[in-house]
Amino acid sequence: MLKPLYGLDRRGLLRVAAAGVVGASLPRLSATAAEPPQAKPIGFGKAKSVLIVMLSGGPSQLDMLDPKPEGPTEVRGEFAPIATTIPGVTVCEHLPILAKQTDRWAIVRTLAHREHNHLLATHVALTGRPTPVPRGGSDLDRVETRNDFPNFAAALDFIRPRGDGLPSGVSLPNYFIEGPLTWPGQHAGFLGAKHDPWQINGDPNEKDFRIQALSMRDGITTDRLQSRRQLLDNLNRGRNSLAGPETDSLRDQQDLAYGLLTSGKLTQAFEINRESDETRDRYGRNKFGQSLLLSKRMIEAGVPVVQAAMGIVQTWDTHVDNWGRLKNTLLPQLDQGLAALTDDLTASGLLDDTLLIVMGEFGRTPKISTLPGQTIPGRDHWAHAYSGLFAGAGIRGGQVLGQTDAQAAYPVTNSWSPADICSTIFNALGVDSDAALMDPLDRPHHLLNGSVISNLYTGASA
Known part of the structure; x- marks a missing residue:
């Protein structure tokens, strides 16, 4: 079922709750003094959309994109490396399709930050x-709070609001929740619920998959909905005495609900059964493959920021049975799904203006370990060095950026942080480098808070 968090559902339609915002003042764009025009960073405005494939839990760099076959036994793992289309570069043997398509991808082997906890690292990765x-x-x-910084989709929605009935961001097919823990970085934070990305919680591989929140109940036609909308507008105009931030937030969410319900373009994008059996088979008849297919349809519909999650929270958290889980499920599904996705985006020309990123919140420890009470070994959390994939929107494929030491533990060349990924995303979307938000305490936050990863576009060695 699709619903925006803390907001609308199928029964609610245009009846929504106002969003709470931290602090007494509303967030706003900062005003900056006029400056002489400067040359735009490389890659500026190359992307109309961004698709982030989030491998929640932390995929192993050693067992995927940065193998160390010459490393000691307690490091190298069970998989053999295979050659790629990039001379001298290898990847894991269980990524055979990717190995043949590395001309499309830039492999970054030296992503790094300081957070080794899932929740804090997820906030870093997504903001x-x-x-x-x-x-x-x-x-x-x-856990997630309204003090958090807005994620990419939410910040874009605030600085570049839409008026066409499409959301600025869609996340699917899961919200990262583990028991009582809701992982931060998934919503609009201090901007308020009005700017939350839309969340799909459901399995597109199920036969009865249907986005009920974008479906009007039997007997509710577009004309009838418009009539109800007019009545609601009349009621709102009669409540001028209630004007204020909370009332404005309520009306904004009503406007969003109405736009989505009457947007045939978005409704059709969710109808994954429109795809042929052949297409669906190419992506893989599993939750991950069909989620990538649904993500492609979101991109085709014009959604600027789409986040697709591989499995549920911590799917890639391989403390136990690292190699069995990777070999039997995770890597084959990733390999097949990414191949179909890039094939289709390339054929349609959409890869030219879609920035595609595949990453986790961190990587895995070089040293193999076995948890107490377990017999099958795995790897633990590691944020000092991990790998990601980048493609599309002007990025030069067929290259590797960054080099790690003999155990894939630390960078020996330049490294890049989530702040640099953030700046690369907003730069690709054409957001000016001086764009900033003011939080409820009136503190400025520049959206491009790192350095654009220019090597992705130039092909220069790191």
Whole structure:
């Protein structure tokens, strides 16, 4: 079922709750003094959309994109390397299709940051920033709050609001929740629920998959909905005495609900059954493959930021049975799904203006370990060096950026942080480098808070 978080559902239609916003003042764009025009960074405005394939839990760099076959036994793992289309570059043997398509991809082997906890690392990965306030030692102190920094889709929605009935961001097919823990970095944070990305919680591989929140109940036609909308507008105009931030937020969400319900373009994009059996088979008849197919349809519909999650929260958290889980499920599905996705985006020309990123919140430890009480070994959390894939929107494929040491533990060349990924995303979307948000405490936050990864476009060695 699709619904925006803290907001609309099928029964609610145009009846929504106002969003709470931290602090007494509303967030706003900062005003900056006029400056002489400067040359835009390379890659500026190359992307109309961004698709982030989030491998939640932290995929192993050693067992995927940065193998170390000459490393010691306690490091190298069970998989053999295979050659790619890039001379001298290898990847894991269980990524055979990717190995033949590395001309499309830039492999970055030296992503790095300081957070080794899933929750804090997810906030860093999806916002480009550490959590804004110190968090306690318990995971319960690190959960999602309205103090968090807005994620990419939410920030874009705030600085570049849409009026065409399409959301600025869609996340699918899961929200990262583990028991009582809701991982931060997934919504609009201090901007308020109005700017939250739309969330799809469901399996597109199921036969009865249907986005009910974008379906009007039997007997509710577009004309009838428009009539109800007019009545609601009349009621709202009669409540001028209630004007204020909360009332404005309520009306904004009503406008969003109405736009989505009457947007035939978005409704059709969710109808994955329109795809042929052959196409669906190419992506893989599993939740991950069909989620990538649905993501492609979101891109085709014009959604600027789409996030697709591989499995549920911590799917890639391979403390136990690292090699069995990778070999039997995770890598084959990733390999097949990415191949079909890039094939289709290339054939349609959409890869030219779609920035495609595949990453986790961190990587895995070089040293193999076995948890107490377990017999099948795995790897633990590691944020000092991990790998990602980048393609499309002017990025030069067929290259590797960054080099790690003999154990894939630390970078020995230049490294890039989530802040740099954040800046690369907004730069690709054509957001000016001086764009900033003011939080409820009137503090400025520049959206491009790192350095654009220019090597992705130039092919220069790191």
